[in-house]
Amino acid sequence: MKFFRHVWFWLRRRDLEHDFDEEVRQHLELKIQGNLAQGLSPEEALRRARADFGNPVLAREHTRQSWGFPFLESIFQDVRYATRQLRKNPGFTTIAILTLALGIGANSAMFSFVDAFLLSSLPVKDPQELVYLQNYDRYGAFDQKSYEQLRDHSRTLAGLIAHDDGTITMTVDGSVSAMPVDFLSANVYSLLGVPAYRGRLLVPDDDLPGKPAVAVISYAYWERSFGLDPSVIGKPVQFKDVSCTIVGIAPPWFRGLRVGGAAPPVTLPAQWHQHLTLKDNNTFDLFARLAKGADVKRAQADLDLIYHQELEAEAGKIGDPEKRKEFLGRHITLTPARQGELAFDHRFATQLRLLEAVVGLVLLVACVNLANLLLARGNVRRREIGVRLALGARRSRIVRQLLTENLLLAIAGGLVGLLLSTQLTHLLLFVLRGRSDTAAVGVQLDATVLAFTAMLSVITGLIFGLVPALRSSRGSLSSSMRGDELTAEGKPIRGIRMLVAPQIAISLVVLILAGLLLRSLQRLQQVDLGFQHDHLLTFWLLPTLSGYDGEKELRLYDDVLSDLNQLPGVRVASLSRWSLLRRGRMHGINVDGVSHPDASIVLAVTSPRFFETLHLPVVLGRDFTARDNTSAPLVAIINEAMAKKYFAGEDPLGHRVTVPDQEPGVERTVVGVIGNMKFSFRSDTPLEGVYIPYAQAPQEDRGQAMIKVSTAVDPESMIAAIRRQIHTVAPDLPVVNPVKEDDLLYEENSQERSLSKLLAGFGALAVGLALLGIYGTVSYSVSRRIREIAIRMALGAQRGGLLFMIVRESLRFVLLGAAIGAVLALAASRLLGSFLFGIHGFDPLTYFLLIAALTVAAAFAAYLPARRVARVDPIEALRHE
Amino acid sequence: MENEAAKTELLPGTLDLLLLKTLSLEPMHGYGIALRIKQISKAVLQIEEGTLYPALQRLLMKGWVKAEWRRTENNRRARYYQLTASGRRQLEVQSHNFDRLMGAMVRVMEST
Numbered sequence: 001m002k003f004f005r006h007v008w009f010w011l012r013r014r015d016l017e018h019d020f021d022e023e024v025r026q027h028l029e030l031k032i033q034g035n036l037a038q039g040l041s042p043e044e045a046l047r048r049a050r051a052d053f054g055n056p057v058l059a060r061e062h063t064r065q066s067w068g069f070p071f072l073e074s075i076f077q078d079v080r081y082a083t084r085q086l087r088k089n090p091g092f093t094t095i096a097i098l099t100l101a102l103g104i105g106a107n108s109a110m111f112s113f114v115d116a117f118l119l120s121s122l123p124v125k126d127p128q129e130l131v132y133l134q135n136y137d138r139y140g141a142f143d144q145k146s147y148e149q150l151r152d153h154s155r156t157l158a159g160l161i162a163h164d165d166g167t168i169t170m171t172v173d174g175s176v177s178a179m180p181v182d183f184l185s186a187n188v189y190s191l192l193g194v195p196a197y198r199g200r201l202l203v204p205d206d207d208l209p210g211k212p213a214v215a216v217i218s219y220a221y222w223e224r225s226f227g228l229d230p231s232v233i234g235k236p237v238q239f240k241d242v243s244c245t246i247v248g249i250a251p252p253w254f255r256g257l258r259v260g261g262a263a264p265p266v267t268l269p270a271q272w273h274q275h276l277t278l279k280d281n282n283t284f285d286l287f288a289r290l291a292k293g294a295d296v297k298r299a300q301a302d303l304d305l306i307y308h309q310e311l312e313a314e315a316g317k318i319g320d321p322e323k324r325k326e327f328l329g330r331h332i333t334l335t336p337a338r339q340g341e342l343a344f345d346h347r348f349a350t351q352l353r354l355l356e357a358v359v360g361l362v363l364l365v366a367c368v369n370l371a372n373l374l375l376a377r378g379n380v381r382r383r384e385i386g387v388r389l390a391l392g393a394r395r396s397r398i399v400r401q402l403l404t405e406n407l408l409l410a411i412a413g414g415l416v417g418l419l420l421s422t423q424l425t426h427l428l429l430f431v432l433r434g435r436s437d438t439a440a441v442g443v444q445l446d447a448t449v450l451a452f453t454a455m456l457s458v459i460t461g462l463i464f465g466l467v468p469a470l471r472s473s474r475g476s477l478s479s480s481m482r483g484d485e486l487t488a489e490g491k492p493i494r495g496i497r498m499l500v501a502p503q504i505a506i507s508l509v510v511l512i513l514a515g516l517l518l519r520s521l522q523r524l525q526q527v528d529l530g531f532q533h534d535h536l537l538t539f540w541l542l543p544t545l546s547g548y549d550g551e552k553e554l555r556l557y558d559d560v561l562s563d564l565n566q567l568p569g570v571r572v573a574s575l576s577r578w579s580l581l582r583r584g585r586m587h588g589i590n591v592d593g594v595s596h597p598d599a600s601i602v603l604a605v606t607s608p609r610f611f612e613t614l615h616l617p618v619v620l621g622r623d624f625t626a627r628d629n630t631s632a633p634l635v636a637i638i639n640e641a642m643a644k645k646y647f648a649g650e651d652p653l654g655h656r657v658t659v660p661d662q663e664p665g666v667e668r669t670v671v672g673v674i675g676n677m678k679f680s681f682r683s684d685t686p687l688e689g690v691y692i693p694y695a696q697a698p699q700e701d702r703g704q705a706m707i708k709v710s711t712a713v714d715p716e717s718m719i720a721a722i723r724r725q726i727h728t729v730a731p732d733l734p735v736v737n738p739v740k741e742d743d744l745l746y747e748e749n750s751q752e753r754s755l756s757k758l759l760a761g762f763g764a765l766a767v768g769l770a771l772l773g774i775y776g777t778v779s780y781s782v783s784r785r786i787r788e789i790a791i792r793m794a795l796g797a798q799r800g801g802l803l804f805m806i807v808r809e810s811l812r813f814v815l816l817g818a819a820i821g822a823v824l825a826l827a828a829s830r831l832l833g834s835f836l837f838g839i840h841g842f843d844p845l846t847y848f849l850l851i852a853a854l855t856v857a858a859a860f861a862a863y864l865p866a867r868r869v870a871r872v873d874p875i876e877a878l879r880h881e
Numbered sequence: 882m883e884n885e886a887a888k889t890e891l892l893p894g895t896l897d898l899l900l901l902k903t904l905s906l907e908p909m910h911g912y913g914i915a916l917r918i919k920q921i922s923k924a925v926l927q928i929e930e931g932t933l934y935p936a937l938q939r940l941l942m943k944g945w946v947k948a949e950w951r952r953t954e955n956n957r958r959a960r961y962y963q964l965t966a967s968g969r970r971q972l973e974v975q976s977h978n979f980d981r982l983m984g985a986m987v988r989v990m991e992s993t
Contacts, residue, residue, distance in 0.1 A: 002943075009942055016938075019948075023911055023960050024934060030912045031930075054931030062935035066942060 009067045020063055024056055075404070082405040092377065093409070096370055099772075100413025100460065102765060103366035105420030106359040108445075108453040112425055113432075114356050115449055116442045117260035118349060121338040123253050125193030126289075129158070131296065132337035133286040133303065136330040141283040144274055146310050150286065151185075153306045156299035158291045159191040162270045162284040163257055163341070166277045169545035169734060170266065171238040172225075178542055178736045180264035182256045183273040183284075189250075191289055198222075199233040199248030206269040213244035213272060219252035220440050221265030239276050240547045244268075255442060257287060257340035262440045279544055279703035287337055296334050304332045347834060351432070351755050354831055358513070358759060361506045362766045363460065368499050369773045370464040374406065376780040378472030385472055398473040406465025407458065414457030418445070421453075431754045497777055497813055500858075503770035504817030505824060508854055510763035512825035515846040516836060517756035523838030524749050530677035530686060531580070531614035535571070536708060536741035537715035539722070544703030546732045551630075553702060554695055558626070559729050561607060564709060567725055569718055571710040574613045575694060577605035577701050580741070581748055582679050589690070590658035591646045601642070602679050602689045603659050605697045611674050613710045619643075621653045621672030628693040635693065636668035642688035643673045657690060663698050681748055682837055708741070715740050752835050767854065771861040778810055779865030789869055790877035799870050806866040807859060814858040818851050896928070896936050898979055901964065901972040904946060908963035910953070911937065937962060945971050 009016065028049050035045035053059075086093045121127040133150075135142065142150070142162075151160045161184065168181040186202035188194075194201065201216050215237065226232045235246045255263035268276065270284070290299050311328055318324040378385075385398055425443050426436040438444060541560070543553045557575060564573035586600035608624040611617075619640060628635050636657055643652045656667045676686035694705070711718050719738045726735050782789075789802055829841030839846075903914050903921075914937075915930045940946045945968030951961045964972070 005942065005944060019950075019960065020934065020938070024931075026910075026957070026959055027912045027915075027930065027934075052930050054929035056931055059931040059934050062932075063938045066935060066939050 006067075006069075010069065013064070013067050016067060017060075017064070020060060024053075024059070028053060078401050078404040079408065081401065082408045085405055086408065089377075092373065096373065096409050097413045097416055099366045099369055099769065100410060100457075101416035101420055103359075103363035103417070104410075104414050104453060104456055104460065105417030105424055106762065106765070107363050107456055108417060108449055109421040109424035109428055110352075110356050110359045111452050112421070112438075112443050112445060112449045113260075113428060114352050115446075115452075116444070117352060120259050120442075120448070122192070122257065122259060122340045127338040127340075128336070129289050130337045130340070131288050131290060131299070131334040132341075133288065134333050134335060135307070136326075142286050143283055146307060147185075147270075147284050147286060149310045150303055150306055154288075154299075154303055156291055156294040156302040158289040159187050161185050161188050161191060161257070161287040161289075162273075163188075163287065164270075164273055164277070164281060164284050165256075165264060166281045167542060167545070167736075168239055168266065168268075168276055169542060169732075171732070172235070176546075176732055176734050178540075178545065178734045179266065181276075182264045182267040183270050183277065184256065184267055185270040188257075194254050195251065197249045197251040198230060199246075201248050201250060202267070202269055207271045209271060211271075213239070213242050214247045214269070215244050216248050216250055216267045217246055218250055218255075218263040218265050218267075220263065220437075222249050225265075239268075239272075240545060242272065242276065252439075253442075257285075257337075259339050260442045262437075276545070278542065279700050282700075285341060287340070288334075296336075300332060300334045303334070307332050347751055348432075350831070350833075351751060354513075354755070355758055355762070358510050358762050361510065362762050362769070363456075364463075365503050365506050365766045365769045365773075367460055367464040368503050369769050369776070370409075371468055372499055372773055372776060374465065374468035375471065376776070378402075378468050379784070381472060389473075395473050399469045402469035402472060403462070403465050406469065407461040410457045410461030410465075413460070414453055417457075418450075418453055421445070428758070431757050434750070497781065497810060500770070500774055500777060500810060500813040501817035501820065503766075503773050504814050504854065504858065505821035507763065507766040507770045508818055508821030508850065509825045509828055510759060510766050511850050511854065512822070512846060513828060513832060514756055514759035514763045515850050516829055516832060516839065516841065516843060517752055517759060519839050519843060519846055520835065520837040521749060521752055521756060524681050524752065527678070527681050529581075529681070529745070530675065531616055532710075533580075533614075533741040533745055535711050535713075535715055536613070537711060537718060537722070537738060538709075538741050538744060539707050539738035540704065540736035541575075541707060541726075541733060542704045542736060543730075543733060546730070546734075548730070548733070549703070554629075556730060556733075557607065557694065557705065560707070560726060563725050563729055564707070564722065565609075567718075567721060569711055569713045569721070571712050572609050572612050573707065573709040574610040575607040575705040575707050576610055577694065577697065577705055579706060579744070580614075580677075580679070581681070581745070586687075587659045587661055587690075589646075589688075590660055592656055595660070596646075597660075600687060601659065602687050603662055604689060604691045605694055605701050606691050607694045610691075610708070613708045614677065616677060617675040619673045619675060620651070621670070623672060624691075624693040629695040632696075634666060634668045634696055635671045637672040637674055637691040638670055639674055639686070639689040639691075640676050641686045642690065645688055659690060666698075668692065668696075752837075755835060767857070771857055774810055774814070774858055774861040775865055778806065778862045779868070781809075782806060782865055782868050786872060786877050789872050790874040793872065793874040794878065802869045803863070803866050806869060807862045810862040811855070811859055814855060814862075818855060822847055822851060895979070896932070897940065898972070898975045899926075900933070900936060900940060901945065901968060901975065904962055904964045905969070905972055908961045910959040910961050912959075914962070940968070943971075944968075 031049035031052065032042075032045045035048050036042065040048065122130070124130075133142070147160070147162045151162075154160065163185070164183045166181055166183070167178055169176060169178050184202070186206040187204045189196075189201040190203065197219055202214065205211060206214055217232070222228060222232060232246055233248060237244050237246060250263070250267065255261060256267065273284070274282070288299070288303075290296065307330075308328075311330060315324050315328055318327055388398060389395070422445060425438045425445075429438050429441065429443060430436045433441070435441075541557075543549075543556050548556050561573050561575065564570055567573075582602065587603050588595070588597040589599045589601045590596070606624065608626060608628075611623055620643075621637070624635070624637065638652060638657070646652075647655065652670045652673060655670050657670060658665070658667050674691070677689075678686055679689070709715070709718065709722065722738065723735050726733060792802060793799070825847070826842055829836075832841070899918060900914065903909065903917050909917065911933055915928070915933055918926060918928060937946070937948075940962075941948060945965060946962045947965055948960050948962050950958055953959045
């Protein structure tokens with residue numbers, strides 16, 4: 001109430017002032033009249049009236065103060081004054097704002113990634129109540145039955161969510177394509193409190209057996225494929241033999257159970273998972289919302305009990321006692337899942353954290369630069385500040401005034417930075433992920449990012465502004481008023497020059513990290529994988545998703561491959577179950593009944609002519625043929641590394657091998673030995689490999705295949721012909737992701753590549769700022785020391801010697817910074833860990849080259865302004881004093 | 882200035898009370914208030930007239946008085962100040978406090 005009256009008065013302050021003046025005038029008139037009536041002379045009457053009244057200006061000022069908000073007004077005053085000051089120095093202001101904008105912009109862009117992928121919670125109701133169910137693995141994997149048991153018998157949950165993502169083949173309006181899919185238990189939307197954008201979302205009933213199939217599509221897919229046409233609701237679509245209806249569109253901000261990354265186009269109820277997914281996609285991730293009042297411990301005990309009843313029932317089927325023991329030793333643990341599922345690997349998270357730290361350092365370099373500029377400017381402004389101090393300004397007021405200027409700069413820089421950062425996020429996403437649709441993966445300028453930017457701007461303003469402001473307001477009044485230039489080698493200059501060291505150190509750290517990565521990439525590119533990957537085209541077929549199973553699938557491959565092999569331009573075509581480069585899938589082996597459980601064998605499933613496709617030589621025996629089918633004896637082909645390790649000096653042909661964890665008890669006869677290839681860029685030696693023919697592969701390895709086509713012409717030019725060919729054999733079978741093998745291999749090292757690009761970019765920015773800093777410092781120092789230089793010259797010093805002196809003074813700190821930077825880089829290179837290949841964190845060549853380059857650049861940056869020494873005319877300079 | 886010694890400075894914080902008390906009799910304009918205080922205090926209380934107006938503005942802001950332009954008996958325009966209900970309450974509180982203070986002061990002064 002009181003405050004509102006205050007505001008009301010403040011708003012009417014012009015009228016009130018008018019009233020006040022009128023009132024005072026009246027008062028004086030009445031007083032004079034009274035005095036005249038007492039018989040005083042007109043002059044005396046006026047004098048007395050004035051004397052009795054006191055100072056009208058002061059009265060008016062006091063009155064005005066009581067209407068206004070003096071503290072706020074003094075801030076406005078500061079801001080106005082600061083704006084004027086900044087406008088008076090457009091050069092300084094522009095450089096400062098641009099420097100800050102780059103620093104702050106890079107930081108908010110990076111932070112919007114960190115926020116989207118690492119910090120934010122799922123955009124759902126009470127995400128902190130969500131938990132993730134882990135069983136024996138770090139990643140939970142529950143089969144359909146365990147899921148149902150847990151769902152139906154738990155008493156501590158508000159709801160259990162089953163989730164699996166995968167690929168599905170969908171027919172819309174007669175055209176068929178493969179696309180990512182989320183299978184989600186149909187209770188998910190109501191449990192998470194997610195409303196439909198259009199139509200309806202899944203409801204728990206959709207998971208009841210016998211209910212018609214329904215699908216929810218994502219907003220992005222709706223926009224991309226249907227142009228936001230609302231009539232898409234009710235549209236029939238086909239998955240394999242299942243007719244399904246699109247019932248609704250999920251809101252744009254909902255990406256399933258992930259915080260960053262794109263939502264798959266289609267979401268289906270979990271009950272269709274087993275029927276519609278690929279054969280190796282047979283488990284669920286389980287999430288749960290705890291019931292009100294249930295704590296994690298109780299829920300964990302409750303779920304584990306149910307899980308164990310299920311395990312006990314299943315354990316009887318396991319023959320091997322060791323395996324059974326391991327099986328029964330599984331437990332459920334609950335971990336908080338307010339972020340849902342981590343839709344990216346740990347290397348990506350490391351990448352983001354590392355880059356976030358680096359852009360923070362770049363901003364620090366920018367801050368040091370500005371502090372530098374301000375210190376120099378503070379010296380220029382000593383006279384102005386001296387005048388204000390002499391006029392009675394308190395020191396705190398002056399510091400506040402200078403800080404206001406700096407904050408204003410920082411805020412302006414922050415605003416421009418924000419504009420930059422929206423562009424930068426697109427660029428960053430493109431470099432990191434090869435796409436630039438930031439909104440679709442959840443990277444956006446939201447309130448959190450805005451708050452971060454605002455905070456960063458203020459902190460930045462304080463960091464670079466506080467010391468210069470304190471320093472400028474100090475010092476003796478008289479010397480600043482005299483404009484004393486006597487500081488030959490004064491403290492401020494040495495202070496400024498010292499700041500070069502941290503700048504160089506930080507830039508060097510970033511540069512070395514980038515350099516190490518680039519060297520690693522160079523090494524990776526030199527790796528010979530052992531097979532020929534040029535003129536090789538790769539694409540996927542997912543026949544099981546179109547209803548091809550068993551014999552029908554095998555016949556399909558035979559038809560496809562024989563047709564492709566006759567296509568003009570094709571040298572040879574074959575298939576493989578997995579990608580050529582594989583990580584993590586290693587197996588134990590049994591050779592002639594002798595078990596080697598700790599072996600690390602790569603198992604590959606291929607068709608005939610696969611080795612021909614890759615130009616791998618058949619060293620001994622034969623390749624697979626069409627006769628190695630389901631009814632023929634079981635065969636295998638091994639590579640030379642395997643032959644050397646397990647059949648040293650013997651002929652391996654005719655011996656028997658078994659891969660127990662993949663095909664327990666299945667013995668295969670070795671019929672061939674082929675040349676080695678590497679299954680990873682990072683393996684030192686070729687691993688041992690066992691190849692089995694596709695037609696004899698175990699059931700769970702069926703259903704999908706990678707087709708490899710070795711061509712005589714540019715592989716990409718063949719894509720259209722291949723699509724046509726497949727279409728004539730199987731019109732309902734999409735050709736998925738046809739791509740050159742070279743591109744696939746290039747993708748293998750994309751994380752190293754993008755990280756090195758970004759580090760190099762930020763490193764260049766930091767170096768640029770640091771060099772600018774050196775340039776500025778030296779040119780300032782030279783301008784302050786003209787007199788000293790003139791005296792030295794008059795005393796006989798050589799120009800060359802003086803030039804060298806100036807450069808050397810800065811270079812001392814450059815070298816100090818480089819030494820610190822090298823040590824820091826050594827420590828920081830540990831962060832790169834798994835990204836490095838073929839070199840250590842301490843790679844002398846990288847360190848030496850970068851330190852040398854940086855030192856030379858720094859010397860040059862110091863030399864340019866130092867050349868002014870050569871133009872100093874000692875007589876002129878000394879007379880000037 | 883004449884008979885300097887006979888004039889007394891106001892105690893700090895009592896100007897508001899003085900104004901409220903003066904206005905409690907009838908609505909008055911600034912000059913009238915100045916005259917009235919001078920008359921009643923037998924010219925002992927010397928108030929710089931210029932300070933009356935900021936003080937009146939403060940009272941306005943606090944809502945203890947309200948002001949309006951009116952004609953005087955000599956048909957001049959003048960701004961009249963009038964006590965509001967909350968001003969009256971304030972006068973009671975303040976004069977009570979003042980009495981207690983004065984009582985205490987008097988007792989202290991007499992005891993020695």
